[in-house]
Amino acid sequence: MAGNAIVVENIEKFFPPALSGWRAFFSPFARPTFRALAAISLQVAPGESFAIVGANGAGKSTLLRILTTLLLPTRGRATVDGCDVVRDPAAARRALGFHSGADAGFHPRLTAAQNLRFYATLRDLTSRQIEARISATASLLGLSEALPRQVRTLSSGTVQRLSLARAVIHSPRVLLLDEPTRSLDPLAAAEFRSFLRKDLISHDGATLLFASHSLAEVESLADRVALFDAGHLLFCGTPAEMRRAVGAQSLEEAMSLLIAHALNAREA
């Protein structure tokens, strides 16, 4: 456990049921009964690129949000860069960068540069560091021309790149990305993957944990992959190991077979 960049130990997460009307008014006090994660355990080594795959509702984003301290686990323990996400959330947040996958999360009437400056200041960068990092990150992500423009005038893909820039602007030791290339065109997505692999992981030694629906992205970027299904961890290993485990030709086929086996096992 010691020395891992990310440790997840028997994490379980239950949500309260979605209620409506007067019952919804008291929903903050409803018993959490819907299980989103079931005793998940995994470790990610420093400098490793680790992918989480699975269908919608599998629990990928829930795990990422627990690691970012935006959600509290119901049971279990998790650390980011050695910091417990429940007991010492501020230290965990200092170590991480997070991209939620949404093309939102910015002040629409501020320029892209003003938005980045604001969040970089909250990350304790000095003015000189902020300008240098904005310039470098914008250049790497093709955002230079967008910097002086108000965010409300930017395309969805550009806002997503801006969100990625915000996630990496303070050179985090651990990077958590939820569907990082969802709104990017294929060229921009390939450039971003190259940026992650060459600059952040190989050069800076950062650790990457990302959730993705793009299995091609997982093949090209991930050292290891975890397959989630209905909150359960079905498989954890290299992409090649995942294919071999079920004798599949592709990750897509392996994923389908593993989920089908799990479904059969649950029904049996």
Added chain:
Amino acid sequence: MRLLTKLLAFFRRDFAIQSSYRSAFVLELAETLFAAASFYYLSKFIDGPAIQAALPAGRSYFAFALVGVAFFDYMNVALNAFDQALEEARRTGTLEALLVTDTSLPVILAGSAIYPFVYESVRTGIYLVWGVLLFRFPVSQANWPGALVVLLASILAFAGLGILSASYLLLFMRGNPAKWLLLGASGVLGGMMYPISVLPPALQVLSRLLPVTYSLEGLRAALLDGAGFAALWPSISALAVFALVLLPLSFVAFSWSLRRTKINGTLSHS
């Protein structure tokens, strides 16, 4: 230093956002002028022996009402600033982005409230400037340091109420009905437009439970009568008690609400 830099970053952010609505500030300036003019001409119309008898000696109704209206808005701002900052952050999706930085919750709350309070102070200053320049608002004997202390104590007391309201909004994802009740009661019982001595005795007792009553009393005494710190002490101490009770309580309530939203997964819901 880091704290100041972060607080300044919030102020700069909000100033830049508001500056992007260029005409709004000019219109607000005009609105303060119209409001000051309305109270001046209203006071000329209604100022009579009955009103003079209800006001402390030497005060005009215009000066009384202008201070009441100008400074009552601080309560409005306090009760709405935190709610609006939270709603805006949820609407734009910036709440999660803020909460994954290593910025503590009190700093986020304080930072989000700086601009609204500074803006309100500018607006109040403009009210008074219009009053002095155009309508003979009396400031010759004002105790400005005393007024500033009363104002700071008022802001701290009101901020506690505002954070409590934001805690409710965070948890239930809808506006706090108690906020509107408090604003309504403060408007009626707080002595904004008339001295509380004209209220029935039972309502006068209720008015003593509202921080805005002490705030307006202290500010009028400092600005209109030039009262010294000894005379202002009852108002300042009452406001300090409100602040000492409400601020810690509000931080506990907000932290608890935030924890509940992290358990329920409703942090970014709106």
